[in-house]
Amino acid sequence: MTDAQETAADISLRTTGGAPPDDGGSTDDGAPIPLLEPREGIPPVTADEDALAEVIAAFAAGTGPVAVDAERASGYRYGQRAYLVQLRREGAGSALVDPVACPDLSGLGEALADAEWVLHAASQDLPCLREIGMVPARLFDTELAGRLAGFPRVGLGAMVEGVLGFVLEKGHSAVDWSTRPLPEPWLRYAALDVELLVDLRDALEKELDRQGKLEWALQEFDAIAAAPPAEPRKDPWRRTSGMHKVRRRRQLAVVRELWQSRDRIAQRRDVSPSKVLGDAAIVEAALAIPANVHALAALNGFGHRMGRRQLEQWQAAVDRAKELPDAQLPQPGQPVTGPPPPRAWADKDPAAAARLSAARAAVSALAERLNMPQENLITPDTVRRVCWEPPQVVDAESVAAALTGHGARPWQVEQVTPALVTALSA
Helix, strand or coil: CCHHHHHHHHHCCCCCCCCCCCCCEEEECEEEEECCCCCCCCCCCEECCCHHHHHHHHHHHEEEEEEEEEEECCCCCCCCEEEEEEEEEEECCEEEEEECCCCCCCHHHHHHHCCEEEEHHHHHHHHHHHHHCCCCCCCEEEHHHHHHCCCCCCHHHHHHHHHHCECCCCCCCCCCCCCCCCHHHHHHHHHHHHHHHHHHHHHHHHHCCCHHHHHHHHHHHHHHHHHHCCCCCCHEEEEEECHHHCCHHHHHHHHHHHHHHHHHHHHHHCHHHHHCCCHHHHHHHHHHHHHHHHHHHCCCCCCCCCCHHHHHHHHHHHHHHHCCCHHHHHHHCCCCCCCCHHHHHHHHHHHHHHHHHHHHHHHHHHHHHCCCHHHHHHCCCHHHHHHHHHCCCCCCCHHHHHHCCCCCCCHHHHHHHHHHHHHHHC
């Protein structure tokens, strides 16, 4: 049994923090208990400045870590903005805040500036929280903690059930959170998402400490909190699903024009781009490069349900791509920064390919011994970069410096350096 499995089986870690029932988070036979209602009931939705001021005062007066979650409308609306923010803190209870009605939550963020924020999969929620003025100085990511501790399933429901002995409702994770008013079952689901988050944090902290990994986790959390906003993706149209079928530069230009037209329309209408035009339809048009609206209408994704005006706007995008001079056509593939794809290493640099093979095997073995995913031990990109351009003199000091230069945290450098020194020297 692994350390993480022992943790999941250890009833002593199934703390409830006051959640119902009072005598623990599982029945006498060990079966998990459904968590059906927040302990103080569903809080009212905060949707005006007066109510927000009350929430800010209550949470500023609270104590200990604050559980934070956000709900987006992915697949329904354009972008990744927050449509509901959930919080819970000792002494303040739970709160549900509507960031559509209260778009500036910087006052709430400032009130919690000194608190540790507890989030599950923090990197998913931090961008939309940052947009509304909520930026943590310190955080604890329960999903990442679970990965480092070696839990095989790190979704919030699985973690709450395995560690705390409660079953969370799962039915509303993919609903349209931009709906107003939000139905009561959705609000109950949202409030329950933060109900036991601090309890889970406390149990995971104990487990990480038991495994000797708590300092590692704290370094990871600090790195997440200190990370700047992500740079906009270069040429996002290249991520269109099915792009591997598109080979010729003129076809690539059609994808680009259709993708950009779709994005403008989706942004203007505030809907998910997939609801405007599917990726499959874009690729179909790129492969066919239709001569006119009639030919376009015969393609999959542009059928009889699409009006003449819509067809004309898509055909106009195709025509723009057809009229571009060769010099303005996109190049196939994206400019590569750093090492080439590993599949090309054997031809380009057999010695580097051998280094990478040895390094991957060493990292895999180390990750297994430490009971964590390889990508959390060290990113595959970091391993590739060090293997492609290793230090001129391979020793512990030079390899540690190379890893640090690529953004590895001190704990990762300490753990990985000996394995890479051996692999690079082989």
